[in-house]
Amino acid sequence: MALPISTCVGTQPQTPMAVYTSVQGRSQLEGTTAKLNALALDDSPMQISVQQIFRNHVLYDNVLSALTPASMIAESERTDPAFRLKPKRQFDESLIMLVCAHLREQQLVGFLVSAASRGVPSNNKGKGKLLEHTLTEEECVVMVSLSLSDHSIWSDPDLRRMIDESEEGWIPLNYLGSLPPLSSLSSRPLETVLAKSIRGHASDILEVRMRVTSPSRSVWYGKHKMEDEAGGYEIRRKDWEAALETCRNFTRQDWELRTVYMENIPLQYRTIPGIFLFTTKLLSKGQSALPVQKILLPPHHHDHPGDHPKCKGFALVTLARTQDAERLLEQWPWDVWRSIPPLECDSSTAEDAVKFGFRTLSKSRWDVLKEEYLAYRHKLLAIITQEEVEQQLAATEDSTDVRRSPPPPTLPAAEVSVLDASAPFPPGCLVFVRNIHPDTNKTTLRTLFSAHAFGSGASGLDYVDFNKGMETCYLRLATASHTGILEEAFRTRPVAQMQGLDSTGSLSSSGKAISIEIVDGTREEIYWSKVPEKVRREAVQKAISLSSTQSADYGNAQDIHDSTEGKRKRKRRKHNS
Numbered sequence: 001m002a003l004p005i006s007t008c009v010g011t012q013p014q015t016p017m018a019v020y021t022s023v024q025g026r027s028q029l030e031g032t033t034a035k036l037n038a039l040a041l042d043d044s045p046m047q048i049s050v051q052q053i054f055r056n057h058v059l060y061d062n063v064l065s066a067l068t069p070a071s072m073i074a075e076s077e078r079t080d081p082a083f084r085l086k087p088k089r090q091f092d093e094s095l096i097m098l099v100c101a102h103l104r105e106q107q108l109v110g111f112l113v114s115a116a117s118r119g120v121p122s123n124n125k126g127k128g129k130l131l132e133h134t135l136t137e138e139e140c141v142v143m144v145s146l147s148l149s150d151h152s153i154w155s156d157p158d159l160r161r162m163i164d165e166s167e168e169g170w171i172p173l174n175y176l177g178s179l180p181p182l183s184s185l186s187s188r189p190l191e192t193v194l195a196k197s198i199r200g201h202a203s204d205i206l207e208v209r210m211r212v213t214s215p216s217r218s219v220w221y222g223k224h225k226m227e228d229e230a231g232g233y234e235i236r237r238k239d240w241e242a243a244l245e246t247c248r249n250f251t252r253q254d255w256e257l258r259t260v261y262m263e264n265i266p267l268q269y270r271t272i273p274g275i276f277l278f279t280t281k282l283l284s285k286g287q288s289a290l291p292v293q294k295i296l297l298p299p300h301h302h303d304h305p306g307d308h309p310k311c312k313g314f315a316l317v318t319l320a321r322t323q324d325a326e327r328l329l330e331q332w333p334w335d336v337w338r339s340i341p342p343l344e345c346d347s348s349t350a351e352d353a354v355k356f357g358f359r360t361l362s363k364s365r366w367d368v369l370k371e372e373y374l375a376y377r378h379k380l381l382a383i384i385t386q387e388e389v390e391q392q393l394a395a396t397e398d399s400t401d402v403r404r405s406p407p408p409p410t411l412p413a414a415e416v417s418v419l420d421a422s423a424p425f426p427p428g429c430l431v432f433v434r435n436i437h438p439d440t441n442k443t444t445l446r447t448l449f450s451a452h453a454f455g456s457g458a459s460g461l462d463y464v465d466f467n468k469g470m471e472t473c474y475l476r477l478a479t480a481s482h483t484g485i486l487e488e489a490f491r492t493r494p495v496a497q498m499q500g501l502d503s504t505g506s507l508s509s510s511g512k513a514i515s516i517e518i519v520d521g522t523r524e525e526i527y528w529s530k531v532p533e534k535v536r537r538e539a540v541q542k543a544i545s546l547s548s549t550q551s552a553d554y555g556n557a558q559d560i561h562d563s564t565e566g567k568r569k570r571k572r573r574k575h576n577s
Contacts, residue, residue, distance in 0.1 A: 002564030075502035087112050106176055124513050137197035140189050144198060144206065146276070147176040148237055151255060151293035154247040173208065173233035179271045181295070184308045185187045191233045198235070205289045210566065255318055258293070259363035260325050263314045266352040270311040272297075281349040282331075294318035316363065325362075334358045335337055374438060392526050397545040425528035425536050426543035429462070429478030430519040431487065433473050434568045435512040439500030444468050449475060453482075454490040460485065460546075462539065474519070474527065479546050483518060 084391075135143065137240065146152065153160050159179065162171050173195065177188050198208045211232050239242055262275070269278035276292050283291050296316040297309040319325050331342045341350030352358075361369070436445065443462045450459035462483025464474035477483045494513035497507030505514070519527065528536060 005177050066179050073313055087234040092268070099316040135185075135189055135273065138194075138201055138277075139271075140194050140197035140203045142273040142276045143182050143185075143204075144176060144194060145202065145290055146181050146236070146272070146292070146295065147179045148206070148235070148243075149290055149293040150243055150246050150250070150320065152179065153243055154250055154255070155294075163236075163240060163431065164244060166236075169236040170209070170234040171236065172573065173235045174217045176235070184272075185238075205238055206235060206237055207557065210234075233267065235343075248568060254294075256363050257322050258320070258325050259316055259318045260328050261314070261316055261329075261363060262286075263359055263361070264357040265313050265315065266356045267313075270313060272311075275315050275317065278349060278353075278435070279319075282328065282345050282353070283319075283451065285286065287319045290333065291320050291324060292317060293320055316366075328360050329362060332358055334359050334365075375470070378438060378469070381470065389526070390525065394520055421540060421544060423540050425531070427523075427524070428478070428483055428518070428537050429477045429539065429543060430475065430521065430524055430527060431475045431483060432517045432519050433475060434516060434517070435496070436466075436471055436473060436517040437497045437500045437502065438471050440466075440497060440502070441500070444501055444503045445473065448497065448505055449486065450506055451503070452493070452495060453486040462542070479543050481547075486517045487518055490514055 153163065156179065159171075162175070163169050175196075176182055182188055192200050195208045197208070198206050211234060262279075265275060265278065269275055272295050279292050294317070296318075297311050298307045298314065298316060299307070300312060303309060319328075331345065332338065337359075338354050341347065344498050345353075374405050418476065433449075445464045445466055446459075446461060449464075450461050453461060460478040461475060462478045463476040464473060465476065475486070477486060490513075495507060496513050498506045531539075
């Protein structure tokens, strides 16, 4: 039976501030804080400050609803705006004192720890914003297990070398923080928390030990800046020798056969630890010690480069055994909607899977569907782009009744020098390219076009206008003569880009040849109108400069030719006389 707050701090019920200002209240607050820290975190050096737990108004309502005795705070004080709007320091300390006294009687340590994990304020990043979800001990074990899985050791040569060359497989626990999935966390758990979690939940597969004195920081921590600690922890798999042997014998194809694409993952499991636990529960019978080897969250096309992907209900999960993958594919097929969970699965987990429409697909089949999807998406984007161009053309034609002059022709090298410096853009210097690989990049495209059209000489390619995932792009050339050279090179010697990083091109007939189209007229004007004015001016100046150089070279060559012809004629006249 919980004691009312008046029993804890005095004989008569008192207001929060009155209790806090009393000597007895302050003494109880200090003693309760120390006691709760000792009970909640055991031997962990991380201490929870009670003042940090209730430092915002969001937790105020949560605390009042969780600590039910009405005698804690009078109803008038709960609803009194003056109390709610008191300075934060006074408000928090008075409430903390009452909560601590109540917790001391009920020993609600679990509530305190969970409140701390949910409610520690963030570093001044907006009102009411809290830190990201703090990992539980079981979730910490999942993250460490994935960092030391067979697949991780196989795919990371540095990790494999460190285990192989270390003393009996021991490696620094801190090193795992630089490996996925721990590296994706913005706030990584302390080593002591990880060590405690491993000892409590994974002692059958992992071992952890503490060094009283750590070696030199450059050797132990590498170049990473770390906080000073008295020692350090080391970790290893109990079967580390067998893990190294497995990595030597496995190939990429072996892991592909063990990889399953999962879709419509239940909402409560949409984190990496959650997917691990969800998969483990579905494979509750006859599973290995580490059933899940890797969890990959495919990025969305709206994600920015460098973003850590978040689970949107689907993931690629690599399993330890092929029979586990086959079992999931059989029990949760892609094309069959289940209404009854399989008998072999954990009942509650399977019911959640059925509720959300969970289904699986093999990695090979997923790759095929992915290619089909990308091709369909590129087709739609091309149609949308074409419609936008046509709409812009129609709007341009409707906005003026002035008859436009014919588009400027592509000028030869000897005539481009007449280009006016006041021109809005360099005419004849834009081409539209089709049939490039959607997984390529600007650097690869620049190398491909420059090498194929201009060889080892100076490249006339000025800029590659390409968006990731598209099969088309625009190229800006330095002069119109370079445009002609590029178009002729790909017309007379067609090549195809077979892979995303193919920078040389292939004459293979299995792929579509790259197509070059010189853009002129209204389409050219519309394109350049979207280019910043400074870039357009620089392009015009560059075209004039290079054209003048080409004209000068052409004139010098003609003078040399005429001089040579004159000498030959004079020689003939002298000979005839």
